[in-house]
Amino acid sequence: MEKYDFLVIGSGYGGAVASYYLSGKGKTLLVEKGRHWKEGEFPETLWGIASLFQKNSLGRQLFGLRIGKGIGVAYAxxxxxxxxxxxxxxxEPPAHVFQDWPISYEDIRPFYDQVRGGLMPTSHPKWSQFDEASYLDRIEPGSQIALENTIDWEKCMDCGHCVPGCNYGAKRSLNQTYLSLAREKGLTVxxxxxxxxxxxxxxxxxxxxRNHKPYKSGRLGQWVSCNKVFLAAGTFGTLEFLYRHRRSMPLGPLFGKRMSMNGDGLAILYNTPFPQSSHLGAPVTTHARLMDHSGKKPKVLTVMSGRVPLSILRHSAFAMAFLSPIVGKKLYLKESLFSYYKRWLSDLLLLHPARGALGHTFLFKLDGQDQSRAVCRFDRMGRAYMDWPDYLQDPIFEFAHSKLEEWAKKGGGRIIPNLGSLPFMKSFGVHPLGGCAMGESIHTGVVDPLGRPFRPNGGVYPDFHIVDASILPASLGVPPSMTIAANTARILSALEL
Ligand SMILES: Cc1cc2nc3c(=O)[nH]c(=O)nc-3n(C[C@H](O)[C@H](O)[C@H](O)COP(=O)(O)OP(=O)(O)OC[C@H]3O[C@@H](n4cnc5c(N)ncnc54)[C@H](O)[C@@H]3O)c2cc1C
Ligand code: SF4
Structure with missing residues (x-):
């Protein structure tokens, strides 16, 4: 049997950062269910992109999809x-977000700087010249801020194809940063x-x-032994792993509870009078940070300029022209009807999407502090689903929709609300958080602030740490990767290895 000091399960932000801190401190093995994807391998057609979704139980596809009650989640x-x-x-989220954590903002703050050095995010050199920056400035003056992305802008072709995968090696994925550094220090993958x-x-x-391809010996599976385990299989992977071991490793009553979608949503202002020609340009480059002060606690809503990948621009232009009269809500007209419908017709007839209605449409990707009321459910196969039937009634969406209405009144265009609000549709997201929330005790969390699961009969499971999105105690209101990385760096730095 192979023996290791440390075993890391999963290679996302938690697993990669943990591997970096562990390698060099002892013999470390990282196991990853998925495979290494090389640049040039990612499909760029609509059908090719659809084929990236999971088709079989071996999980060989790049994306997985879990459709629960009210919400669906895509993961990689x-x-x-x-x-x-x-x-x-x-x-980085605002400091008030950490009020719901068992640690203070000061405890995690230095680790944001540390992981910034590892992830190397920078802003697009031309972010302020893109149409969405001037548009955001017009509708919400002074709120727009450059985004930072883990992208090498010198290599970036501005194709906007980041989600189905970068074929130009421009994206600084964890393979190029933390995992590469960990390998240099001796990590086995x-x-x-x-x-x-x-x-x-x-x-x-x-x-x-279990290997999805046989080992050299022809075996499909093997046991390995290790002193410490770091579980970083992502929210669903971790919940499923722990659910499989619910008898040998029972957990507290909050397991699978208090999950968040991180206010993930999409809002669209369709066919405004203002050009959005940067649909033909860079990936998401701008955002506005808005604060909702209507409740007891302030809540942050992050509004990011969305993007249609260049390769599916024509399909999207046609689909939106076709669907907008059906699914669209109120139209605020700030120009002649002729101009509005000329652009709409141009897209319907597949003329020039960059100059038509889609080329005047603003897509806003939303992340907000939702109330973290989703609950995890497992099917007979042990697959996890998140249920939150009235997700779109969360106050953060009321705030988002009031903003959308305000912007449409100012700038014009047809409001297309979150598609999940339509009959028979679900709200989809990519930021499932929680289910194994950190807490001070088994009454407030599933794991302690060092990611160690509480035992129902007292104490914690020794030498076992969870270090991924599943331990975040509440929604962040901003995309979560940097916080998962910083929290992992905090936990690893606190351990005596
Ligand atoms: C399309 C998309 C776009 C996103 N955009 C952004 C963004 O721009 N910014 C941002 O901050 N966040 C973004 N997110 C969210 C962010 O990427 C995730 O929150 C983050 O990656 C979660 O990190 P993690 O370490 O928890 O797990 P993951 O990154 O999900 O990694 C977990 C890994 O564990 C593996 N695994 C699961 N089970 C096992 C097992 N039993 N054995 C071995 N391996 C296993 C999985 O295959 C997976 O590779 C996006 C997510 C998606 C899907
Ligand atoms: S826009 Fe995204 S996918 Fe296209 S080259 Fe740049 S990083 Fe890669």
């Missing part, structure tokens, strides 16, 4: 976790390898690994 499984398919947006079972014997953990 690849070496580098979701960093392979995200926009690389890195934002098994891709296509899923950690299935865990047992504690004689003070060591024995973990059963």
């Amino acid at each position: 499984q690849a070496l580098g976790g979701a960093s392979v398919v995200n926009y690389g947006i890195t934002i 098994y891709e296509n390898t899923e950690a299935l079972n865990i047992e504690r014997r004689n003070g060591h953990y024995h973990v059963y690994l």
Whole structure:
């Protein structure tokens, strides 16, 4: 049996940062269920992108999809976790967000600087010249701020294709940053390898690994032994792993509760009088930070300029022209009807999407502090789903919709609300958080501030840490990757290894 000091399960922001801190301190193995995707391999057609979604139980596809009550969640499984398919947006949340955490803002603050050095986010050199920057300035003066993305702008082709994967090697995914540094320090990586079972014997953990391709020996599975385990399989992967071990490793009553979608949503102002030609340009580059002071506590809403990948621009222009009269809400006209419908017709006839209605449409990706009221449910196969039937009634969306209305009144265009609010539709998101929330005790959390699961009969499970999105205690209101990385760096720095 192979023996290691440390075993890391999953290679997203939690797993990659943990591997970096562990490598060099002891023999470390990282196992990742997905595979390494190389630049040039990512499909760029509509059907190709659709084929990236999971098709079989081996999880070989890049994306997985879980549709629960009221909400659906897409997640990634690849070496580098979701960093392979995200926009690389890195934002530090405002300090008040940590009021719901068992640690203070001061405890985590220095680790944001530390991971900033590792992730290397920078702003697009031309962000202020893009149409959405001037548009945001017009409708919400003074609120627009450059985004920072983990992208090498010198290599970036401004194709906006970041989510189905970057074919130009411009995205600084974790493979290029933390995992590469960890490998230099001696990290061993098994891709296509899923950690299935865990047992504690004689003070060591024995973990059963299943490879999706046979090992050289022809075996499909093997046991490895290690002193410490770091579970970083992403929110769903971690919940499913722990659910499988619910008898040998029982957890507290908050397991699978208080989950958040991080206020993930989409808002559209369709066919405004203002050009948005940067649909043909860079990935998401601008955002506005808004504060909702209507409740007892202030809540942050992050509004990011959305993007249609260049490769599906024509399909999107046609689809939106076709659907906008059906799904669109109120139209605020700030120009002649002729101009509005001329652009609309141009898209319907597939003429020039950049100059038509889509080229005058503002897509806003929303992240906000929702109330973290989703609950995890498991099916017979042990697959996790998040349920939150009235997600779109969360106060953060009321605030977002009031803003959208205000902007449409100022700037014109047709409001297309979150598609999840339509009959038979779900609200989709990519930021599932929580389910194993950090807390001070088993009455307020599932794990302690060092990610160690509480035992129902007292104490914590030894030498076992969870370090991923599942331990965040509440929504952040900003994209979560940087916080997952900083929280992992905080936990690893506190351990005596
Ligand atoms: C399309 C998309 C766009 C996004 N855009 C942004 C963005 O721009 N900015 C931002 O901050 N956030 C973004 N996010 C969210 C962010 O990427 C995730 O919150 C973050 O990656 C979560 O990190 P993690 O470490 O918890 O797990 P993940 O990154 O989800 O990684 C977990 C890994 O564990 C593996 N795994 C699961 N089970 C096992 C097992 N049993 N054995 C071995 N391996 C296993 C999975 O295959 C996966 O690769 C986006 C997410 C998606 C899907
Ligand atoms: S915009 Fe295109 S080239 Fe730039 S990082 Fe995204 S996918 Fe890569």
